[in-house]
Amino acid sequence: MLQTIAFYLFATLVVASAVMVIMSRNPVHSVLWLILSFFNAAGLMVLVGAEFIAMLLVIVYVGAVAVLFLFVVMMLDIDFASMRAGFVRNAPLGIAIALVLLAELVLGIGAYRAGALILGTPDGTAAPLLFESNIESIGALLYSRYLFLFESAGIILLVAMIGAIVLTHRERPAAHRRAHQDIGKQVRRNPKEATFNASPEIGKGIDL
Template sequence: MQIFAFYLFASIVIASAAFCIFARNPVHSVLWLILAFFNAAGLMLLVGAEFIAALLIIVYVGAVAVLFLFVVMMLDIDFAELRAGFMKNLPLGLLLALVLLAEIIFGVGAWSSAGTGDANAVIGLPAGGPSNIEALGTLLYTKYVFLFEAAGLVLLVAMVGAIVLTHRQRGGVRKQVISAQVNRRPEDATRNTQPEIGKGVEL
């Protein structure tokens, strides 16, 4: 079962990577890249690296979503055309989603059938010991805790830089003045009145 799962995931990874490169539509390239990451996560499960598999799905697919936002912001994509083709491609999208779900279930089943001891032996951990997630977490938050925090700081700076680079000045939009909002007094913002019945409200 593990051999069949390996060849299945590996072939789909290679094929989806090729389609990602040769696709003319950037949105299609992003979708092929997501498919490649899902199948690469299946390969990581087969060798017992469930932490890397989770990273591929959570972090890398999330990064692909950010990449998609960059493509939308920097390229002139016709959203009307995208919406028009959404319902037409909905059955195909649901079919692909079911295939991905079946692949994940198949990969988890193949990984579980190997046993925890065999998975630990593949990645060099003693059989019956802590899993690679526990060992990696212990190492990150003890010996490499400062480097781990530094990596988070670098990612924060990169996120702020991406926001600054993609920020656009649009005409006809009122700019937010932070100082005016901070210095505004409550009595200048609201006014309590007691209008008489039938008199309406004075604007």
């Protein structure tokens, strides 16, 4: 009974927050509703025993992707009037794309129910470990059967991260470059010369 109540609670909140993501006029509010949707989706994953997926939703999507969206939206200078005008102007294109995706979804479901798609059948090589959680079973599978693919994905992500750093790195001109910090010079300085009293004139600054 408790699981049923929790399921309907999480499911209702997921649907409601997903609707608010689309309906909110403020992009910051949309991102906050998206975070709420991720948390409730993680709760649904816990109910079905997929705690690994729930952890990924919280750590990866909420902790990284959604927070990144939030920072980007808050740092950008968004003109809401032009954004609404662009929405109205691009509405026919968005509706056309939505109809195409809906047609593809209906076609795929119809083909699956008609038996035209032959899905793979489990051969037992990826069976979960006995008396172990699904996280331990996934770990054992990743580091045994799919070790090469797992390491390849890690290398691709590392190369992508290095490439993003290289592409966004800009050398500043010498005039705008910050002064180099000399630790030895700071240690060797005379404490009596570290500070000094100044009596600036009114309306004039201090020459450093």
